[in-house]
Amino acid sequence: MVPAYFKPYFTPSEFDSPDLPGSGIRMNAMFISMLNKARSIAGIPFYINSGYRTPAHNKKVGGVPGSAHTKGLAADIAVTPVTYGKVLSALLKAGFKRITLTPQQRQNIMKKIADKLTYEEIVLLHKAMNNPIIKNMAIKELKKRL
């Protein structure tokens, strides 16, 4: 039986460590609840590239030892240039505090996503990433809107 916190958008198998079928059930309940909230806000499917990882699988894919993935507290979501502004914004609104972007995604944010996010979202993003580039972007955006 699927625990209620996976519903309505996810199933445990989406979070399975590839070397251990059924292990997606080890995802943290609060984390999955927040992900459902974000998914609801975004209104588009979230494709999970990586959820729970056994320590062995985490090592195999080059994850840091003790990675949040091994505790069921991380998920990598596949995004496209078209969807990631929406996904990012929804994750921030749902309350995720730690969001990691690829260097390419950071660059894209500087180029165009700033226009799609509200000032509050940019500030949240800065907090989530603790990144000076994002902070400067937030200040610039604020000046523009004053």
Ligand SMILES: [Zn+2]
């Ligand atoms: Zn990850």
